[in-house]
Amino acid sequence: MLNLGIKTYYPFTILPLEGTLLGSETSILINVKEDTTEDNVKATIRERLIQKSIYKGDIITLRDSEQNEYSIQEVIKLARSSSTKMEVILSNQGVANVELRSLLVEMCSLLKKKRPLSQTQIQKVWEEFSVDMTYTSCGIEGNTYTREETEMLIKGAIAVTGKTEEEAQEILNHHTALQYAEKLTKSHPRDIKESVLTNLHALLLKHKPQQAGKYRTYPIGVGGSQTVFPEANEISALMVEYFDWLHDDKRDKEHPIVFALQAHLKLVAIHPYGDGNGRLSRLIMNIIAVQKGYPIFWYDKESAAIYKAAIHTQQVLNNDNCIQRMTYESAARSLKYYQRILEENTVDSVE
Secondary structure (H helix, E strand, C coil), X not given: CEEECCEEEEXXXXXXXXXXXXXXXXXXXXXXXXXXXXXXXXXXXXXXXXXXXXXCCCCEEXXXXXXXXXXXXXXXXXXXXXXCEEEEEECCCCHHHHHHHHHHHHHHHXXXXXXXXXXXXXXXXXXXXXXXXXXXXXXXXXXXXXXHHHHHHHCCCCXXXXXXXXXHHHHHHHHHHHHHHHHHCCCCHHHCCHHHHHHHHHHXXXXXXXXXXXXXXXXXXXXXXXXXXXXXXXXXXXHHHHHHHHHCHHHHHCCHHHHHHHHHHHHHXXXXXXXXXXXXXXXXHHHHHHHCCCCCCCCCHHHHHHHHHHHHHHHHHCCCHHHHHHHHHHHHHHXXXXXXXXXXXXXXXXX
């Protein structure tokens, strides 16, 4: 189960039994009651998918990453026993993910042809993307600032009335950490070492000095989640393994966004700090992406529940189809956004 505020969800991934591809990842909430049947669930799923015009098949089955099949009835029983709702994440068996990865390579190649950028273009991209990244990454963790309020605060306005001081500090600290991260994008993933994570985390959690830049010394969990994080005494060894993996020459042969995403997922799985692990891991993901030629990208705040369920599905079921899809679509959207900004800011000469 995954506790998301006042609601609790049981996330899992289902796929069409036959080869129909879904147009996009979709989340559907199904309230499981004592009288809920398999037919009820299937009817709800079909109705929602037909409305979205992305699925016309009849048979739907639950599968894990190794293609082992589970009946919807089994999942209903599990959800009912836990008094949860089911978070249904529909996937397309990774086929569209492969297509998206190829599209990202093409889009990034076209972007590289427009470089070097003018100072005006660089400044405009940074202003826009740093606000979006800060707003969404903090928002995913529950921060209630709007994008407009986030931008105003970053640009020097006073904290918004009705918001907590901690929320304001989260925004400002994230923006400061992002500025530090931007300097790291000019280096190589091998330069991302323990000291870098320590510095980034210290900036993110500056308002919590007892935790800032320090590995946790206590057990940790996500409310209602089935995910089991490593014990505190295992963290140091696991982080050594993490950096060994990060610096391995094999990473240079991987698709840049696949590499960046895995760096995010592996760090979240360790959860080395008492707080800020999500924000930190998304910063690391973006440092690597920019080092590899991609712009900053982010997950929509409005999709926070789906994002968290996708992370949970990857950790518990070892199925990363949904988080891959979300990541590739986010990177593609950012590339298009980047392209538009460049087209609107071409007045000065290239530096």
